Amino acid sequence: MKGCxxxxxxxxxxxxxxxxxxxxxxxxxxxxxxGSNAERYGGTVALPPPWALECWVWExxxxxxxxxxxxxxxxKEHDFPVRTILIDSPWTLQYNDFVVDEERYxxxxxxxxxxxxxxxxxxxxxxxxxxxxxxxxxxxxxxxxYESVRxxxxxxxxxxxxxxxxxxxxxxxxxxxxxxxxxxxxxxxxFDWGLDGWKLDGTATLCFRWINDKYPVPWITTxxxxxxxxxxxxxxxxxxxxxxxxxxxxxxTMSRSIDDGEVPMxxxxxxAPLDSAPITWVGDQDHGWTIEDxxxxxxxxxxxxxxxxxxxxxxxxxxxxxxxxxxxxxYIRWAQFxxxxxxxxxxxxxxxxxxxxxxxxxxxxxxxxxxxxxLVPYMxxxxxxxxxxxxxxxxxxxxxxxxxxGDAFFVAPIYEDKLKRTVKLPKGQWRYWYDDADPIxxxxxxxxxxxxxxxxxxxxxGSIIPMTIERAYTGVGDETYAxxxxxxxxxxxxxxxxxxxxxxxxxxxxxxxxxxxGLVVKLEGALPKHILRIHLDAKPGEVMRAGAALPETDxxxxxxxxxxxxxxxxxxxxxxxxxxxx
Numbered sequence: 001m002k003g004c005x006x007x008x009x010x011x012x013x014x015x016x017x018x019x020x021x022x023x024x025x026x027x028x029x030x031x032x033x034x035g036s037n038a039e040r041y042g043g044t045v046a047l048p049p050p051w052a053l054e055c056w057v058w059e060x061x062x063x064x065x066x067x068x069x070x071x072x073x074x075x076k077e078h079d080f081p082v083r084t085i086l087i088d089s090p091w092t093l094q095y096n097d098f099v100v101d102e103e104r105y106x107x108x109x110x111x112x113x114x115x116x117x118x119x120x121x122x123x124x125x126x127x128x129x130x131x132x133x134x135x136x137x138x139x140x141x142x143x144x145x146y147e148s149v150r151x152x153x154x155x156x157x158x159x160x161x162x163x164x165x166x167x168x169x170x171x172x173x174x175x176x177x178x179x180x181x182x183x184x185x186x187x188x189x190x191f192d193w194g195l196d197g198w199k200l201d202g203t204a205t206l207c208f209r210w211i212n213d214k215y216p217v218p219w220i221t222t223x224x225x226x227x228x229x230x231x232x233x234x235x236x237x238x239x240x241x242x243x244x245x246x247x248x249x250x251x252x253t254m255s256r257s258i259d260d261g262e263v264p265m266x267x268x269x270x271x272a273p274l275d276s277a278p279i280t281w282v283g284d285q286d287h288g289w290t291i292e293d294x295x296x297x298x299x300x301x302x303x304x305x306x307x308x309x310x311x312x313x314x315x316x317x318x319x320x321x322x323x324x325x326x327x328x329x330x331y332i333r334w335a336q337f338x339x340x341x342x343x344x345x346x347x348x349x350x351x352x353x354x355x356x357x358x359x360x361x362x363x364x365x366x367x368x369x370x371x372x373x374x375l376v377p378y379m380x381x382x383x384x385x386x387x388x389x390x391x392x393x394x395x396x397x398x399x400x401x402x403x404x405x406g407d408a409f410f411v412a413p414i415y416e417d418k419l420k421r422t423v424k425l426p427k428g429q430w431r432y433w434y435d436d437a438d439p440i441x442x443x444x445x446x447x448x449x450x451x452x453x454x455x456x457x458x459x460x461x462g463s464i465i466p467m468t469i470e471r472a473y474t475g476v477g478d479e480t481y482a483x484x485x486x487x488x489x490x491x492x493x494x495x496x497x498x499x500x501x502x503x504x505x506x507x508x509x510x511x512x513x514x515x516x517x518g519l520v521v522k523l524e525g526a527l528p529k530h531i532l533r534i535h536l537d538a539k540p541g542e543v544m545r546a547g548a549a550l551p552e553t554d555x556x557x558x559x560x561x562x563x564x565x566x567x568x569x570x571x572x573x574x575x576x577x578x579x580x581x582x
Contacts, residue, residue, distance in 0.1 A: 252278045256282065
């Protein structure tokens with residue numbers, strides 16, 4: 001009897017150890033050289049190009065060139081700023097042959113050219129799968145395609161297949177140079193048309209060796225030997241990003257960061273390696289509010305977990321990816337908090353033509369588009385600093401999804417279908433973004449109702465916010481601010497901002513120092529045409545620039561908003577300018 005118990009205990013121990021080793025390999029814990037992720041957990045955070053911080057739109061119900069052009073034309077007609085169009089699956093004939101389905105997208109070279117001529121960036125969906133069955137493509141029985149790739153030895157696990165949400169197929173072997181040469185050759189045509197990025201969907205997390213087609217084991221046979229699922233994921237995200245950069249120096253990949261809704265806690269460090277994750281989103285939510293409904297609260301939870309893992313530009317599908325009809329209040333509240341995310345991604349299933357939704361949604365979501373676009377210089381400067389080892393753009397603080405957005409903003413998203421929200425402000429002195437006349441002391445608990453066109457965003461005294469403004473929707477400036485860099489200044493001790501210009505080379509350091517004789521604002525470095533929008537409680541008696549008094553034609557004071565506005569219409573490549581406000 002004791003012998004049987006001993007054998008049973010030994011068997012249980014072996015099974016437990018195997019399960020522990022398998023899970024460790026899956027999430028990326030180094031083990032005997034398999035799945036070593038030391039590079040992934042340290043080093044540089046990928047820096048997105050500035051265009052990728054502007055607004056993205058997409059839809060996933062029709063997927064045709066005609067609908068894409070209708071969508072973009074409607075956004076333009078209704079004065080929404082849009083930079084990027086994401087074209088999701090299915091756009092290929094089968095997964096993943098990179099051959100455009102010309103029934104959906106006729107004359108694709110011309111189609112891509114028209115989009116580029118209008119100033120849009122184009123991002124296409126892809127995965128690392130070569131399918132034998134493709135669920136929704138023009139060619140659904142793709143056995144011949146799959147077998148031709150398998151027989152050349154280009155797939156991992158000797159061509160073993162995995163079922164996923166778009167069908168069934170094998171995974172390309174990123175460790176096989178011959179396979180990669182072929183894979184790059186079939187991608188080349190879309191690169192030649194001017195591709196700006198890939199949406200790398202998350203199938204690599206399903207790359208296993210299967211026992212009896214039932215039991216997944218996270219060690220994979222490849223050309224270079226056995227690797228873990230985690231290592232395969234790193235190849236997928238990193239190799240596609242680095243290759244894209246060889247084709248386009250402003251190339252991006254949009255990949256998953258944290259996605260607890262997809263595979264709960266399977267990848268606590270995130271899906272994509274930090275050094276290859278310039279733009280990330282947190283998987284597919286539904287048109288709902290709660291975590292149980294996989295709605296806005298799930299998106300917030302995962303975005304802030306991704307920020308804790310040092311991802312930089314993070315976002316989610318505004319209003320959720322799928323579900324039934326999108327509730328009006330949900331669309332508005334999701335767009336509002338997405339304004340203060342690195343990625344503003346307005347799309348998914350459901351009606352995305354804002355002019356066919358309610359007038360209230362059109363007005364408020366358009367303002368969100370514009371405010372996010374105005375904040376691109378602010379976001380980009382913080383992401384450059386993070387890329388160089390500084391703090392992350394989003395820093396959670398608070399029990400109910402509150403977070404700092406850079407060093408100037410504190411954001412408390414409304415994640416429930418009600419107007420009232422209570423938030424306790426962090427240390428410092430703050431002002432309510434939508435009515436910033438009066439200060440609020442740090443530590444104050446603010447509890448109030450927020451109408452649909454406002455939500456809890458607070459700006460800190462001692463902040464300098466660089467903005468590009470072209471319209472009056474957000475109330476910061478108007479059309480006369482175009483072609484200038486606006487600096488929104490809230491004087492306080494230590495007010496300083498290092499603006500990293502989107503040319504990737506120049507910078508401007510701006511400080512605002514209050515003193516007994518007034519306020520001194522100093523700009524050093526590249527001096528663009530600029531507008532200083534300074535919060536002051538009273539109209540100054542004198543405004544001086546470079547030691548000379550400025551006529552009031554060069555500045556104005558808005559007593560109702562308590563804002564001094566100073567305009568400089570000349571630019572200097574490199575220099576110093578000092579303003580004194582007495």
